[in-house]
Amino acid sequence: GAGVSQSPSNKVTEKGKDVELRCDPISGHTALYWYRQSLGQGLEFLIYFQGNSAPDKSGLPSDRFSAERTGGSVSTLTIQRTQQEDSAVYLCASSRTVATNEKLFFGSGTQLSVL
Amino acid sequence: GEDVEQSLFLSVREGDSSVINCTYTDSSSTYLYWYKQEPGAGLQLLTYIFSNMDMKQDQRLTVLLNKKDKHLSLRIADTQTGDSAIYFCAESSGNTGKLIFGQGTTLQVKP
Numbered sequence: 001g002a003g004v005s006q007s008p009s010n011k012v013t014e015k016g017k018d019v020e021l022r023c024d025p026i027s028g029h030t031a032l033y034w035y036r037q038s039l040g041q042g043l044e045f046l047i048y049f050q051g052n053s054a055p056d057k058s059g060l061p062s063d064r065f066s067a068e069r070t071g072g073s074v075s076t077l078t079i080q081r082t083q084q085e086d087s088a089v090y091l092c093a094s095s096r097t098v099a100t101n102e103k104l105f106f107g108s109g110t111q112l113s114v115l
Numbered sequence: 116g117e118d119v120e121q122s123l124f125l126s127v128r129e130g131d132s133s134v135i136n137c138t139y140t141d142s143s144s145t146y147l148y149w150y151k152q153e154p155g156a157g158l159q160l161l162t163y164i165f166s167n168m169d170m171k172q173d174q175r176l177t178v179l180l181n182k183k184d185k186h187l188s189l190r191i192a193d194t195q196t197g198d199s200a201i202y203f204c205a206e207s208s209g210n211t212g213k214l215i216f217g218q219g220t221t222l223q224v225k226p
Contacts (some may be wrong), residue, residue, distance in 0.1 A: 004157070033213070042119075042218035043158075043203065056213065091157060104214065106150075106157030 002026075004107035006092050012113045013082055021077045021110045025094030032075050033095075033104065034067055038088040046090075049075065050097070082114045119217035121204050126223040133191040135220045137204030140185060144206035147180060148214065149189045152201040161189070161202075191222075199224045 005024040013019050025032050034046040045059040049069040060066070064082075069075040079086055089109040095102040118140045127133045139147065145166055150158040164171045164178045164187070171178045177190040191198055201221050205214040 035216070042121075043205075043216035045208075045213060045215065048213055093158075103160050103163075104158075106159070108155070108157045 004092055004094050004105050006090075006107035006110050008110060009108065010111045010113075012115065014115055015084060016081055018078065018080045019082055019112065021079075021090050021092075021112070023075045023077070023092030023094075023107060025073065025075070025092070026105055027073075029094035029096055029105070030072065031095045031097055031102070032069055033093040034075070034077050035091045035093065036088045037091055037109070041088075043091065046077070079112075082112075084114050087112055087114045119204055119206055119215055121202075121217035121220045123218060124221050124223070126225065127194050129194060129196055129224055129226050131194055133189075133194045133198070133222055133224075135189045135191075135202050135204075135222065137187040137189075137217055138185055139187065139204070139206045139215075139217075141206050141208065141215070142182075142185065144208070146207045147178075147187050148205040148207075149176075149178065149187075150203040150205060150216075152203065152219070154200075158203060194222075194224050196224045196226060198222060 007022045030051045033048040035043045047057050047067045049055045064080045067077045089111050091109045093104040093106045095104050120138045146163050148163040149161045151161045152158045175192045179188045201219040203219045204217040
């Protein structure tokens with residue numbers, strides 16, 4: 001596609017429910033990243049995928065968070081038993097590779113509100 | 116561990132220069148970046164600098180890097196109201212494209 005697409009753009013859920021956030025990276029981009037942007041917290045790295053390599057999950061805040069990337073393209077971030085502190089904007093980005101000088105292209109994010 | 120710090124807010128008048136500052140901790144970072152986030156939008160790469168450079172200029176943007184002090188700055192000349200946004204400093208982590216971001220500096224440009 002023309003850019004990184006994320007859906008839904010907004011998600012309101014009740015505490016304790018599971019949510020799934022979707023990311024469609026730019027076609028041909030092998031690297032895909034998830035970040036979380038909380039008010040006043042900046043961007044927090046969550047996880048990244050590079051091709052068929054094992055993902056770097058070092059930023060996932062708890063075992064309630066998981067992500068998968070099917071067929072090296074679309075990725076889904078799942079948050080189980082959501083808590084109010086999970087409320088944030090979840091940003092997805094992709095790049096051609098994980099080389100250090102690669103430009104990351106970001107989606108517009110999913111605004112998650114946990115009531 | 117890796118950490119990137121920025122001041123949270125800067126207000127300037129239209130036509131003035133803006134300077135946004137950032138400090139980072141990972142001396143092995145190969146590249147340092149400035150991203151811009153406009154309201155309701157994702158982040159957009161503005162510019163980046165290789166760690167063996169001191170300065171990079173791109174039209175109205177000047178990036179200065181003091182590697183000894185681990186200090187990075189972004190100067191925007193002739194700041195316009197359209198420059199109002201949040202500016203994020205980021206450092207690369209290890210030999211990957213994984214970026215560590217600062218908290219972001221909100222730039223307010225007054226007419």
